[in-house]
Amino acid sequence: MKPLSRRQVLRGMLGSALITVPLPFLPSLGRRGQARAAEGVFPTRFGNFNWGNGMVPEHWTPATTGAGWAPSRLLAPLARHTDVLSVVSGYEVKVPNISPHTSGKFGFLTGIDPNRGSGDGTYALGPTFDQIIAAAIGGTTPFRSIECGVTSEQVISWNGPNAGNPTQADPAALFRRLFGDSFRPPGSDAPPDPKLALRQSVLDVVTGHLGTLKGQLGRDDATRLEQHLDGIREIERRIAQLQLPTPALDACVPPTVEPSNPAAFKERHAVMTDLMVTALACDQTRVFTYVFSEHNNNWVYDGLKDGHHRMTHDELGDQPGVQECVLQIMEQLALFLDALRAVPEGDGTLLDHCALLCSSDVSLGRLHALDEFPTMIAGGANGALRTGIHVRSEVGASAAAIPLTLMRAVGVRAASFGEDDCMETESIGELEA
Amino acid sequence: MRAALFVLMLSACGTAAPPAEPLVDLGDVPLDPGPAVTSRLSRAQYAASVEALFGSGITLSVALEPDTRVDGLAALGAGISATSPSGVEEYEVASYEVATQALSPERREAWMPCVPAATVDEDCARVTLASLARRAWRRPVTDGEVDALVAVTSGAASTLNDFWGGLEYGIAAVLQSPYFLYRPEIGEADPNGGRRRTSFELATRLSYLITDGPPDSALLDAAEAGELDTTEGLEAQARRLIASPEARRGMRAWLTDVLKLDALDHLDKDPELFPNISATLGASAREETLRLGEYVAFDKDTDLRTLLTTRTTFVDRELAAVYRVQAPSLDAFAQIELPAKGERRGLLGQVSFLASHSHSTATSATLRGQAIRESLLCSPLPPPPAGVNTSIPATDAERPTLRDRVTAHLADPSCASCHTRMDLIGLPLENFDAIGRWRDDEAGYPIDASGTLDGVDFRGLSEMADLLAADPMLTDCLVLQVVRRALGRAPGDGEDEMVDALRARFDQQDARLQPLWLDLVRSPMFRRLESP
Numbered sequence: 001m002k003p004l005s006r007r008q009v010l011r012g013m014l015g016s017a018l019i020t021v022p023l024p025f026l027p028s029l030g031r032r033g034q035a036r037a038a039e040g041v042f043p044t045r046f047g048n049f050n051w052g053n054g055m056v057p058e059h060w061t062p063a064t065t066g067a068g069w070a071p072s073r074l075l076a077p078l079a080r081h082t083d084v085l086s087v088v089s090g091y092e093v094k095v096p097n098i099s100p101h102t103s104g105k106f107g108f109l110t111g112i113d114p115n116r117g118s119g120d121g122t123y124a125l126g127p128t129f130d131q132i133i134a135a136a137i138g139g140t141t142p143f144r145s146i147e148c149g150v151t152s153e154q155v156i157s158w159n160g161p162n163a164g165n166p167t168q169a170d171p172a173a174l175f176r177r178l179f180g181d182s183f184r185p186p187g188s189d190a191p192p193d194p195k196l197a198l199r200q201s202v203l204d205v206v207t208g209h210l211g212t213l214k215g216q217l218g219r220d221d222a223t224r225l226e227q228h229l230d231g232i233r234e235i236e237r238r239i240a241q242l243q244l245p246t247p248a249l250d251a252c253v254p255p256t257v258e259p260s261n262p263a264a265f266k267e268r269h270a271v272m273t274d275l276m277v278t279a280l281a282c283d284q285t286r287v288f289t290y291v292f293s294e295h296n297n298n299w300v301y302d303g304l305k306d307g308h309h310r311m312t313h314d315e316l317g318d319q320p321g322v323q324e325c326v327l328q329i330m331e332q333l334a335l336f337l338d339a340l341r342a343v344p345e346g347d348g349t350l351l352d353h354c355a356l357l358c359s360s361d362v363s364l365g366r367l368h369a370l371d372e373f374p375t376m377i378a379g380g381a382n383g384a385l386r387t388g389i390h391v392r393s394e395v396g397a398s399a400a401a402i403p404l405t406l407m408r409a410v411g412v413r414a415a416s417f418g419e420d421d422c423m424e425t426e427s428i429g430e431l432e433a
Numbered sequence: 434m435r436a437a438l439f440v441l442m443l444s445a446c447g448t449a450a451p452p453a454e455p456l457v458d459l460g461d462v463p464l465d466p467g468p469a470v471t472s473r474l475s476r477a478q479y480a481a482s483v484e485a486l487f488g489s490g491i492t493l494s495v496a497l498e499p500d501t502r503v504d505g506l507a508a509l510g511a512g513i514s515a516t517s518p519s520g521v522e523e524y525e526v527a528s529y530e531v532a533t534q535a536l537s538p539e540r541r542e543a544w545m546p547c548v549p550a551a552t553v554d555e556d557c558a559r560v561t562l563a564s565l566a567r568r569a570w571r572r573p574v575t576d577g578e579v580d581a582l583v584a585v586t587s588g589a590a591s592t593l594n595d596f597w598g599g600l601e602y603g604i605a606a607v608l609q610s611p612y613f614l615y616r617p618e619i620g621e622a623d624p625n626g627g628r629r630r631t632s633f634e635l636a637t638r639l640s641y642l643i644t645d646g647p648p649d650s651a652l653l654d655a656a657e658a659g660e661l662d663t664t665e666g667l668e669a670q671a672r673r674l675i676a677s678p679e680a681r682r683g684m685r686a687w688l689t690d691v692l693k694l695d696a697l698d699h700l701d702k703d704p705e706l707f708p709n710i711s712a713t714l715g716a717s718a719r720e721e722t723l724r725l726g727e728y729v730a731f732d733k734d735t736d737l738r739t740l741l742t743t744r745t746t747f748v749d750r751e752l753a754a755v756y757r758v759q760a761p762s763l764d765a766f767a768q769i770e771l772p773a774k775g776e777r778r779g780l781l782g783q784v785s786f787l788a789s790h791s792h793s794t795a796t797s798a799t800l801r802g803q804a805i806r807e808s809l810l811c812s813p814l815p816p817p818p819a820g821v822n823t824s825i826p827a828t829d830a831e832r833p834t835l836r837d838r839v840t841a842h843l844a845d846p847s848c849a850s851c852h853t854r855m856d857l858i859g860l861p862l863e864n865f866d867a868i869g870r871w872r873d874d875e876a877g878y879p880i881d882a883s884g885t886l887d888g889v890d891f892r893g894l895s896e897m898a899d900l901l902a903a904d905p906m907l908t909d910c911l912v913l914q915v916v917r918r919a920l921g922r923a924p925g926d927g928e929d930e931m932v933d934a935l936r937a938r939f940d941q942q943d944a945r946l947q948p949l950w951l952d953l954v955r956s957p958m959f960r961r962l963e964s965p
Contacts, residue, residue, distance in 0.1 A: 099816050121816070122503070144518065152499075153699065163515035166498055173496060177522070198589045198602050199525075205581050205606045213611050216619045218965075221471045224515040225611060231521025298793045300703060307793045313824045366824055368817075 042345045044382040045286045046133045046410045047356040048109070049333060050149075050156050052101075052295040053312050054362035055326045056319055057372040061089045062390045069390035074323060077330040078376075081337045083388045084351055086377045086431060088402055090393035093370040094421040100368040101295035105361035108373065110158070111400045111418025124158035129403040129417065131159055134287040136412040141285050142238045148174050148276060149291030150269045157289040163227050167291045171259040171271045178279050179254050184242055186252045186282065192243035200239050203232055251343045251350065252282035265299055269332055277339040280350060292332060295361040301328045312365030322365065333358060337378055354379035355406050373399045377406065383433055384409040391430045400424035405431050456941055459956040460664075462934040465927025466961035469618035469630065470512040472641075472921045475500045477686060479527075481646035482613070486569055487535040487544055495526045500695075504923065505807055506914070507690050512921040516614075524609055532604035536597050549596040557596075558586045562603050570612035571648055572633040573657065582606055616641065620962045628962040632656035639671060639954060642919045644679035645686035664955050671954040675947050681727050684946060688726045691808050691914045694719045697785060700868075701793045707868045709755050714868070717751050718784035724766060725780060730946040737911050737944050738902040741779040741809075744771040755784055755870055776864060776882075777871065779898045781805070787862065787869035796867050798839055798859030805858055809901065811910035814851045833878045836860050857885040861897050908944060912936045915946070919953050931958045 055074055062069040069087060071079045078085060095107035099114060099121025106114040106121075109128035114121045130145060138144035147157045148168045155164030168174045184190075210229050214222045255278060262268045269292065279285055293299060298307025301324060306314075308325045315321050343350035356378040363372040380387045385405075400418035405427035407414045416425040474482060476497050483491055498520035501510035516524070534540065546564055547557040562582040566574045582603045590599025607613060616637050623629040630638065633648075636656040640648040648656070652670055660666035674680060689695060697715035704710050724747035729739050747768050753760035756777065761767035771777050780786055790800040807813040825842040832838045839856050843849045861884035866872050874880060882893040886900050901907050912935050916924055924932050935952055942948040953959060 098818075120504075147519070159515070159517065162501070162503070162510075162513045163517065164501065165517045165519060168519070170496070176494065177519075194592055198585075198592060201585045201588055202528075202602055202606045202609060203525075205585055206609045206611070208581070209610045209612060213615075213617055217471055217617060218468070220513070221617075224471075224513075227515040227517075228521060228611065231516060231518040234518045235522060235525055298701060300793060305794065310792050310795070314827065316824070316827050 042353045042382065043283065043286055044137065044384070044410045045280055045288075045350075045354045046130065046137070046381075046406065047287070047354060048128075048130050048156070048289045049336060049356055049358045049378075050105075050289065050291050051329050051333075051358075051360050052293040052297045053309050053322075053325070054360045054365040054369075055374045056323055057363050057369075057374075058318075059323060060326075060363075060374060061372070061392070062087055065390045065392045067389050069388075074326050075330060077327060077334050078337075081334060081341075081378065084337070084341070084378055084380070086385070086387055087390040088375045088377065088392075088428070088431070089372065089390065090396060091373050091375065091399040091402060092396040093373050093399045094418075095370070097368060097370050101361045104368070104370045104373070105156070105295065106158075107370070107422065108359065108361075108399055109156070109403070111403065111422040111424070113420060113422070116420070119161070123155075123162055123164065125161050126158075126419075127160055128156070128158045128289075129407060130157050130287055130289050131165070132414070133407055133410055133412055137410060138285065138287045139237070141283055142241055143178070143279075143285040144234055145287040145289070146174075146178075146276070146279060146285045147289045147291070148272055149289070150265050150272060151291060151294050151297065154291070154294045156291050156294075159227060159230075163224075165289070167289070169268070169272070169291075171261050171268065171275060174272070174275050175255060175258050178275065178282075178284050179256075182238075182242060183254065183284075184246050185254060186246050187248035189245040196239045196242055200236065203236055203239075207232055249281065249283060251345055252278070254278060254282055265293075266332060270335070273336050273339050277336075277343060277350065280340075280354070281343045281345075290336070292329065292336075299325075301325045309365070319366070340379070351379045353382050355381035355385055355409050357402070357406060371396055375399070375402050377402075377431065380433070381406075381409040385431055386433050389430065391428060398422060398424050401426060401428050408432075454941065456938050457934050459931070459934055459938075459952060462931050462956075464931050464957050464961065465925070466627070466958060466963050467920070467922065467925040467928055469620050469634075469962050470921035471615050471617045472508075472511040473514065473516065473615050474613075475507060475511055475645075475686075478641060478645055479614075481644075481682065482569070483531050483608075485647050485649070486565065487531065488540060491531055491534045493527050493530050495523045495530070497523050497527060502693075505691075505693075505813065506917055507695075508918040508921055509923065524614060525605075528605040528608035529601065531608055532601040535604060536600060541597075552594055552596050553587050553590045553599070554596055555583055555587055558583050558590075558600060558603060561600065562586065562607065565604065566607050566612075568647070568650070568653065569607050570610065571616070571637045571653065572612075572631075618962075623961065627964050629960050630962060632659065632661045635661050635667060635960060636670070638919070638959070639667070640674065641683075642954070643671065643674040643683045643950060644677065645683045646679055667960075668951060668955055671951055675950060681731055684726055684730050685723045687915065687918050688723060689719070690918060692722065692780070692785070693789065693804075693808070694722060694785060696789050700788055702788065702868055703794045706794055707866075707870075709751070709868055709870065711751060714751050714755075714784065715788075717749050718788060718869075720749075720766060721747050721752055722780055722783055722785040725783075728768075734945055734947055735943065737946055738907060739779075741781060741898045741902050741907075744773060744775075744778045745769075746771060746783065752784060755868060757871065776894045778895055781862065781898060781901075782865070782869075782894055784869040787865045788867065791867035794867065796835060796863060796865070798835060798856045798863065799852065800859070801862050802855030802857070802859030805901070806855060808914075809910055810904070810906045811913050812906065814855060817851075818847065828876075834875045834880065835863060836881055853885070858897065860884055861891065861893055864893070908940060909936055911944070912939050912949065915949055916953065919959065924958070927963075928958055931956055 059073040062072050093104050093107045095103050095113035097103050102114055102121045106124040110124045110126040112125045114125055116125060119125045134145040147165045150169055152167040152169035155166055157165040210225050214225045259271045276290055296309045298309050300307055304321055304324060311321045340351035341349045345353055358376040360374050363369045363374055400422045401424045404414060404417040404424050408427050416423055418424050479497055500507040501514040503510040546560050549557045559579060563574060563579045585606050586599045586603035589602040590596050593599060618630060618634045620628045621631050633656050636648040636652045640652055655661055655670055697719045700715035702710040729735055747766045749766050750760040758769060761769050790804045791797055825838045826832055843852055861882045863880045864871060864882055884891055889900060891897055891900055916932055938952050939949050
C-alpha cells in the first residue's frame with residue numbers, strides 16, 4: 001500500500017468522521033493495542049486539560065528524572081498524585097514563534113505552524129489531535145467528543161481551518177446536553193422513543209439539502225457543508241444508539257438536578273469537573289477537551305492584586321505573583337484528578353483508564369517561550385502508559401512526540417504526527433508500558 | 434488619490450455646500466468582480482429570521498454556536514467558518530424549540546394560512562410549509578422540496594396522532610435546512626456577460642446588509658417579479674428598507690461588529706478598585722454606543738465622523754454615575770450633552786471603548802491604541818516578534834505612571850516601531866481609568882495626556898478626536914468596514930477602484946451612512962460575480 005500523505009489523511013478525516021483514520025499501520029503497536037483491548041473491560045479515554053499563560057520553567061521542572069520524582073515548587077499541589085502523573089519536560093514546540101500564545105497552543109495540538117501559508121495564527125490549520133483520537137475511538141459513545149470547561153471565549157479543539165469546536169462553559173447547558181431528556185441511563189432496555197424515528201426523518205431531508213447544495217457551491221463551501229454533514233451524522237449515530245439497550249455501568253451516577261452556573265471561576269470549575277467526570281463514568285464520551293483557563297486571561301487569583309496574563313509580562317524578577325497563579329492552577333488540576341480517581345472502575349479507578357494530557361500554550365509567559373513546554377500526562381491509558389515518572393529531553397526534542405505517544409497509547413494507528421519541522425515519527429519509549 | 438481625497442474631505446467636512454466635483458458614476462468605474470460568499474447566519478440574524486417568520490418573543494434554552502471573528506469582523510468569519518458537530522446539535526435543538534412555540538395556540542393563528550381539518554391534513558400542511566419555506570429559504574421552493582416536508586409532517590402526524598405535533602417536524606426540517614442556516618450564493622449567467630447574483634441572492638444580501646434580517650414579503654415579491662434586475666429597481670427596495678425601522682438594527686449590527694461591542698458581555702473588572710462595576714454596566718455601555726450610532730446615522734442622518742467628536746450621548750443611571758453627571762432619568766436611557774469644554778467626547782470617551790480596551794485592574798495605552806488602529810483606521814498591527822521580552826518596567830519611584838513605564842519600553846527600537854503607533858494614541862486617554870471614569874492623576878502623580886498621531890502632536894482625547902475625524906484613513910476605513918460587511922469578505926484587487934469610488938462619493942456626501950449604503954447597493958460590485 002502506498003502510504004498516504006499527511007494531507008490526504010487529514011482530508012480523509014474531515015470528509016468522513018466515522019471512518020477510521022487511514023494512517024499507515026505499525027504492526028507491532030497494532031498487535032499490542034489489540035491484545036490490550038481483549039483484556040480490558042473498561043474503555044480507554046483521552047482528555048486534554050488546558051490552562052492559559054504557561055508557567056515558570058525554573059520552578060516547574062522536577063530535580064530528578066525517572067520514577068519517584070519529587071514535586072518541584074510549582075508542582076507541589078500535585079504531590080498526592082505523583083504516582084499517577086508523569087511529567088514530560090524539556091520538549092519544544094518546533095513552529096516559528098510568530099503569534100504569541102497561539103503559535104504554541106495550535107502548533108502543539110496540531111503539529112502545524114498556524115502561520116503557515118494563508119494562516120494568520122488565529123485558528124488551527126489542521127485538526128487538533130483530540131479530534132484525530134475522537135475519529136478513531138469516539139464512535140461508540142453518544143458523543144464523539146466533548147469540549148467544555150470554565151471559560152468559553154477561545155476555541156482549543158479544531159476539526160480543521162475555520163472549523164472550531166467551541167467550549168461549553170455553562171454547566172446547565174452541558175447538563176442538558178449530556179443528561180437531559182435524551183439521556184438513556186445505563187442498564188436501560190426501555191422501548192425506543194417513537195420520536196427518535198421522526199427526528200431521523202427530518203435529518204434525512206436536511207441531508208438531502210446539504211448534498212444538493214454541496215454540488216452547487218465552490219470547493220471551500222462544499223467542505224464547510226461536508227463538515228455540517230459530519231454533525232448531522234453524529235446526531236444520527238446518537239439516535240440509533242438511543243434505540244438500543246444500554247449496558248450497566250456501576251460507576252455511573254447521573255445527576256438529576258440542573259446545576260447552577262457560579263460566577264466565581266473556581267466554583268464553576270468544581271461544577272464542570274463533576275459533570276465531565278460523570279460523563280466519562282457514564283460513558284457518554286471517551287474524548288474530551290477541558291479548558292480550565294485561556295491564554296491572555298486576566299483572572300485575579302486569590303491573594304493577588306493583578307490579572308494573570310498582565311503579570312506574566314509586567315512582573316519582574318522571579319515573578320512570585322505568576323508563580324502563585326500557577327500554584328493555584330495546579331491545585332485546581334489536583335482537584336480534577338481527585339475526581340477522576342474517586343470513580344472506581346474494576347480494580348482501579350477511572351483515571352487508570354484515561355490518558356489525560358495537561359498542558360498550556362507557552363512555557364515562560366513573559367517571553368511566550370516554546371522551549372521547556374509544560375506537559376504532564378495523568379493516568380495510565382489502561383496500562384499502555386507508564387505513570388509516575390519524569391521524562392526529560394535535554395536536547396529540546398520536538399514536542400510533537402507527546403501527541404504521537406498519546407495517540408498510539410489510546411489506540412490510534414499513527415505513523416507520524418505534525419508537519420514540516422514538527423513532523424515526528426518516534427513516540428517517547430520511556431512513557432510506553 | 435489619497436491627497437486628492439484629503440482635500441476633498443477637508444472641503445466637504447462639516448459643510449452642507451454642494452460638492453465641487455460631480456459625483457463619479459459607479460457604472461463607469463472599472464471592476465473585476467469578486468467571488469460569491471455563502472455566509473452563515475449570525476446568532477442575531479438567526480433570531481431576527483425566526484422573528485420574521487413567527488413573531489417576536491420566541492426563546493431558546495440552547496445558545497447557538499458563537500460567531501467567529503476573522504480579520505476583526507464576525508461578518509467575515511460568517512463567510513468561511515464551518516459549523517461544529519455541537520453547533521449542528523444546537524441547531525437541531527433550537528429548531529424544535531422554535532417549532533413548538535410557533536405552533537402554540539396563541540401564536541399559530543397569526544402566521545398559519547389555514548386551519549387543519551384532520552389529524553393528517555396534507556393540504557393544510559402543504560400550504561403552510563410552502564409559504565413558510567419560501568420565506569425561510571428566501572427563494573421560491575420546488576414542488577419536490579415541499580413534498581418532502583409534507584411527507585415528514587404527515588408521517589409524524591400519524592405517529593403522534595396529532596396534526597400540530599406532526600407539523601413541528603415539518604417546521605424543524607425547514608429550520609435545520611442549510612437553505613435557512615446559510616445564505617447560499619450560487620449565482621447565474623449575466624445576460625451582459627460574466628456572472629451575477631440571482632434576484633433572490635441580491636434580495637437576501639440587501640436585506641441582511643440594511644436590516645440584519647431576512648427579506649420581507651415585498652422584497653421577495655419584487656425579486657420574483659424581476660424588479661431587482663435593474664439598478665433602479667434594486668435601489669427602490671434599498672431606499673424602502675433604509676426608511677424602515679429595521680435599518681437601525683442593521684446599523685447596530687455593523688457597529689457592534691466593527692467595535693467588538695459583544696465583548697462587553699464579559700467585562701471583567703476588579704470590584705474593589707472599581708465600585709461602579711456591575712453585571713449590567715457592560716450592556717448599558719453597549720447600548721449607549723448603539724444609541725449614539727442611531728442618533729448620528731438616522732435621527733440626524735449626519736457625518737459618521739461625528740461619532741468621534743460629538744458631545745451628545747445617551748446614559749442611564751449607571752453610566753451617569755461613571756461620567757459623574759446628573760442622571761437624566763431614573764429608569765431609562767436619555768440623551769445628554771457632555772460639558773462643552775470637557776475632554777470627554779465621542780465614542781472614544783465612552784465606557785464601551787475605554788473599559789473594553791483596558792485590563793481588569795488598570796488601563797492599557799497599548800490595547801486602546803491597537804483598537805483605534807484596527808477598528809477605526811483599518812491598519813492592524815502585527816503581533817510582537819517571538820521571543821522578545823514584552824514586559825514593561827514595574828511601577829517604582831522613578832517610574833510612577835504608566836506613561837513613564839511605557840516610555841522606558843519605547844526606548845527599545847524593536848518595540849518602538851509598532852508601539853509608537855499604538856501607545857502614543859493610547860496614552861492621551863490616560864485621564865480615563867480602566868472603566869472610563871475621569872481621573873486627574875495616577876496614584877497621586879499628574880497625568881500627561883500628550884500624544885502623537887502620525888507625526889502630529891496633540892494633548893488629550895478632545896484634540897485627538899478632531900484629528901482622527903479629519904484623518905482620511907478614518908474615512909477610508911469606515912467605507913471599507915461597510916463594504917466588508919456587505920460582501921461578507923474583503924474586497925479583492927479587482928474591486929479596489931470601486932471601493933475608492935465609493936470613498937470619493939462618501940466624502941462628497943458628508944460621510945453619511947445612508948448614501949453609502951445606497952451607493953454600495955447600486956454599484957456593480959454588489960450584483961456581479963467573478964466567472965469561475
